[in-house]
Amino acid sequence: MISRRQFLIAVGAASMAALGGRFSAMAQRRQRYVSIMGATSCIPFVKAYLPQWEHDHPGMTVAVTGGGSYAGLRALGLGQADIAMADLAPPPGFLVVPVQRYPLGRLPIVLVAGPQVGIRGLSWNQARAVFAGDIVNWRELGGANLPVIAVSRPESSGARDVMQHRILGARPFSPHCIIQLSNGAVMRTVVETPGAIGYVEATAPLREITVLTLQGNVFDPTRWQQWPLYAEPALYLRAQAPKEVKDLAAFLQSRPGRRQFGFYAASEQGFVYAR
Amino acid sequence: MRADRWAQGIFQAAFGLFIAVWTVFLAVIAVGAWHFVVINGWITPLLSTHWSPLAGHYGMLAFILGSITVTALALILAAPWVLALAVAGGRILRGTMQQTFIQLLTVFVAVPSVIYGWWGLTIIVPLVRRLSGTSGFGPLSAGVVLALMIVPTFSIMALHAVRQVPSALVEGSLALGATDDQTLWHMVLPSAWPALAQAFLVAVGRALGETIAVQMVIGGQSRLTSLLKPSATLTSQLLTDLALMPPKTPGHDALDFMAIWLVLLMAVLVGLQYRMRRGLRG
Amino acid sequence: MVEKRLTKREGVSTILDIRVQELEVWYGPAKALENVSLHLEQGAVLALIGPSGCGKSTFLRVLNRMIDQVPTVRVKGSVHIGAFNVLDDDIDVTALRRTVGMVFQQPNPFPMTIFDNVAYGPRLAGVRSATKLRQIVEDSLKKSALWDEVRGKLRRSAMTLSGGQQQRLCMARALAVHPHVLLLDEPTASLDPVSTAKIEELIVQFKGRYTMVIVTHNLQQAARVSDLVAFFEQGHLVEMGPTHDIFTAPQERRTEEFLTGRFE
Numbered sequence: 105m106i107s108r109r110q111f112l113i114a115v116g117a118a119s120m121a122a123l124g125g126r127f128s129a130m131a132q133r134r135q136r137y138v139s140i141m142g143a144t145s146c147i148p149f150v151k152a153y154l155p156q157w158e159h160d161h162p163g164m165t166v167a168v169t170g171g172g173s174y175a176g177l178r179a180l181g182l183g184q185a186d187i188a189m190a191d192l193a194p195p196p197g198f199l200v201v202p203v204q205r206y207p208l209g210r211l212p213i214v215l216v217a218g219p220q221v222g223i224r225g226l227s228w229n230q231a232r233a234v235f236a237g238d239i240v241n242w243r244e245l246g247g248a249n250l251p252v253i254a255v256s257r258p259e260s261s262g263a264r265d266v267m268q269h270r271i272l273g274a275r276p277f278s279p280h281c282i283i284q285l286s287n288g289a290v291m292r293t294v295v296e297t298p299g300a301i302g303y304v305e306a307t308a309p310l311r312e313i314t315v316l317t318l319q320g321n322v323f324d325p326t327r328w329q330q331w332p333l334y335a336e337p338a339l340y341l342r343a344q345a346p347k348e349v350k351d352l353a354a355f356l357q358s359r360p361g362r363r364q365f366g367f368y369a370a371s372e373q374g375f376v377y378a379r
Numbered sequence: 380m381r382a383d384r385w386a387q388g389i390f391q392a393a394f395g396l397f398i399a400v401w402t403v404f405l406a407v408i409a410v411g412a413w414h415f416v417v418i419n420g421w422i423t424p425l426l427s428t429h430w431s432p433l434a435g436h437y438g439m440l441a442f443i444l445g446s447i448t449v450t451a452l453a454l455i456l457a458a459p460w461v462l463a464l465a466v467a468g469g470r471i472l473r474g475t476m477q478q479t480f481i482q483l484l485t486v487f488v489a490v491p492s493v494i495y496g497w498w499g500l501t502i503i504v505p506l507v508r509r510l511s512g513t514s515g516f517g518p519l520s521a522g523v524v525l526a527l528m529i530v531p532t533f534s535i536m537a538l539h540a541v542r543q544v545p546s547a548l549v550e551g552s553l554a555l556g557a558t559d560d561q562t563l564w565h566m567v568l569p570s571a572w573p574a575l576a577q578a579f580l581v582a583v584g585r586a587l588g589e590t591i592a593v594q595m596v597i598g599g600q601s602r603l604t605s606l607l608k609p610s611a612t613l614t615s616q617l618l619t620d621l622a623l624m625p626p627k628t629p630g631h632d633a634l635d636f637m638a639i640w641l642v643l644l645m646a647v648l649v650g651l652q653y654r655m656r657r658g659l660r661g
Numbered sequence: 662m663v664e665k666r667l668t669k670r671e672g673v674s675t676i677l678d679i680r681v682q683e684l685e686v687w688y689g690p691a692k693a694l695e696n697v698s699l700h701l702e703q704g705a706v707l708a709l710i711g712p713s714g715c716g717k718s719t720f721l722r723v724l725n726r727m728i729d730q731v732p733t734v735r736v737k738g739s740v741h742i743g744a745f746n747v748l749d750d751d752i753d754v755t756a757l758r759r760t761v762g763m764v765f766q767q768p769n770p771f772p773m774t775i776f777d778n779v780a781y782g783p784r785l786a787g788v789r790s791a792t793k794l795r796q797i798v799e800d801s802l803k804k805s806a807l808w809d810e811v812r813g814k815l816r817r818s819a820m821t822l823s824g825g826q827q828q829r830l831c832m833a834r835a836l837a838v839h840p841h842v843l844l845l846d847e848p849t850a851s852l853d854p855v856s857t858a859k860i861e862e863l864i865v866q867f868k869g870r871y872t873m874v875i876v877t878h879n880l881q882q883a884a885r886v887s888d889l890v891a892f893f894e895q896g897h898l899v900e901m902g903p904t905h906d907i908f909t910a911p912q913e914r915r916t917e918e919f920l921t922g923r924f925e
Binding site for chain 2: 172174175179182253259260283285292293297298300
């Protein structure tokens with residue numbers, strides 16, 4: 105049997121270990137180590153260009169972690185991450201340190217439905233009525249006689265944030281929405297469920313699924329400027345960030361050819377900042 | 380002699396490390412939960428179903444009920460099947476068939492729960508939808524997915540419980556003229572009961588603690604009105620809102636409070652089982 | 662139905678004889694018994710002796726078909742116990758095992774109360790009446806000379822008894838279903854001398870009331886309790902005869918060598 109003294113020593117040792125871990129983490133950051141954290145929608149793009157930057161900056165190591173926009177911004181505020189990826193604007197008061205924002209462009213968000221619903225598009229008002237739960241059967245919109253099953257993302261999602269501000273406004277999402285955690289799960293649910301409608305970031309391939317028009321706009325990747333519903337992902341860093349960190353953010357921001365990741369760059373011709 | 384002392388040291392260190400690590404785990408959760416209780420009280424969140432963490436409403440009654448409902452459902456569905464599998468694998472199958480069956484079950488334990496989630500999304504949810512006419516997302520689907528998920532773990536433990544019944548007892552029963560069925564019900568299962576109860580508890584723990592597989596098929600709403608309407612469990616909501624409320628945000632303490640509740644639910648079950656065992660022995 | 666049959670049998674003292682002809686037993690490809698024939702008069706006590714692995718336990722387990730528990734076993738020949746054709750595929754094994762009780766080498770009390778241990782067989786046979794069960798339990802415990810030691814403690818776990826008491830409990834448990842034949846598989850092998858003496862006393866008392874077959878490694882025990890002795894070696898029944906004759910003037914050289922300790 106373990107004695108009480110051994111027990112106390114063990115507890116003490118464990119707390120020392122926890123503290124030690126924290127100090128060593130701080131020491132590491134003073135070394136040549138950059139950590140990026142935040143929205144999962146940005147990860148494929150960021151990861152694709154990191155090797156190039158690391159090659160140009162020998163000895164630097166970059167770690168990329170998901171966790172969502174809020175977690176990234178929170179980690180940035182606490183000094184646990186150097187760069188936050190976020191596809192939503194931090195709510196007022198969320199960040200207490202001064203930060204710099206490096207916009208990455210636009211990330212279109214499209215409304216998707218299964219083919220059975222029998223309609224090709226929605227107006228802004230209809231979209232609001234559908235996601236707020238006012239319309240419960242597609243018949244009400246001239247579609248099939250199928251109950252509406254709205255699929256949404258959780259509150260931490262940047263896409264949901266865009267939907268809330270641009271489509272629903274002051275109305276909350278219907279409490280009958282099915283919540284899925286990822287783009288992929290939303291797509292799968294919409295494909296599998298007759299009468300389902302959802303929204304996804306247009307990073308994923310849109311197969312087996314109807315992309316609805318919005319107020320007459322057709323989603324066309326080659327004419328992305330005309331698509332009215334999008335998130336604006338950005339990198340955030342502390343205003344007093346070291347030179348290397350700022351350099352990395354500027355490097356990522358300036359990369360062309362990120363369309364394959366669903367991003368439409370701010371530097372591309374015809375882009376107009378929405379804010 | 381010296382080797383002996385070394386071995387003793389290693390065993391004591393292992394135990395000490397266990398105590399230390401889990402004390403830190405519990406302490407971290409408990410500190411968060413304590414912050415939460417200081418600000419929100421502990422009774423209001425338990426009696427309210429209004430969950431809107433960004434607005435400061437932390438009613439988690441629906442999640443607690445959801446966890447209990449889904450877990451109970453999963454065990455009700457799984458237990459009879461598991462018992463039958465345990466008897467088949469422990470007393471009926473012999474030789475290579477038995478070995479293969481045990482190996483298969485062991486392999487299936489390793490299937491990650493997200494696979495069960497996807498699989499529930501593409502098979503169970505449409506099935507429930509077709510049978511019920513609802514969306515198919517809800518505690519019923521979650522219960523079915525969980526039931527299937529715990530079957531391998533639960534079966535292996537139950538199978539070993541049945542197998543460890545001494546053959547002297549089985550022979551003693553048969554020699555008195557008991558049939559195989561009578562021996563099973565009056566000798567094998569009662570003798571295996573303590574180990575079966577242990578297996579049951581592990582299954583409860585697995586079901587209660589599961590996150591992603593449940594989240595994918597339960598719908599994710601903070602209500603519990605029907606087995607066929609979207610709802611949530613403590614764990615599925617924890618998973619959903621972890622990204623919304625990362626550590627060091629005010630809402631994160633609510634998640635710690637929820638985690639404490641999971642530990643408490645489990646502790647109550649372990650205590651109940653202990654009392655039942657003592658009752659049986661006395 | 663079953664209860665009725667049991668009740669009817671109780672009063673009548675039908676003791677059964679055992680007739681074995683050309684019995685052969687294989688475990689897979691290995692022959693365990695070869696061409697064993699013997700006849701045991703009702704009420705007699707037969708001791709089976711012989712070196713380990715000679716087939717005496719196998720023989721015992723054929724008599725109540727416990728041999729069926731071995732998956733690869735094959736049995737040939739004929740075995741009759743009273744009216745039972747033991748090796749018949751269609752025989753009611755349950756009825757056979759109630760008639761032919763067995764006590765094992767290791768005391769195997771069930772993990773339940775003393776009362777429930779003894780009542781186990783009668784309950785499964787359909788006895789429901791509490792009064793009747795109590796009567797059966799008391800009778801059986803008295804027959805196995807355990808009653809005075811456990812009266813008033815019947816609700817205690819059988820595991821609290823000493824090894825010798827446990828073995829007498831197993832005797833009582835076997836007696837509770839009113840058998841006519843008792844098979845004893847080295848019943849004192851794991852007991853101390855005092856407990857052994859008590860079991861031997863019981864066997865002597867039971868003479869004439871039950872036909873008994875006892876496997877033993879203890880030659881003095883065989884000499885003390887049995888009427889007849891059968892010597893087995895490598896699956897063969899070498900010699901069988903009255904106990905006194907076998908111990909004083911064995912007919913076979915192998916028997917003599919075994920009895921005088923010059924064996925192998």
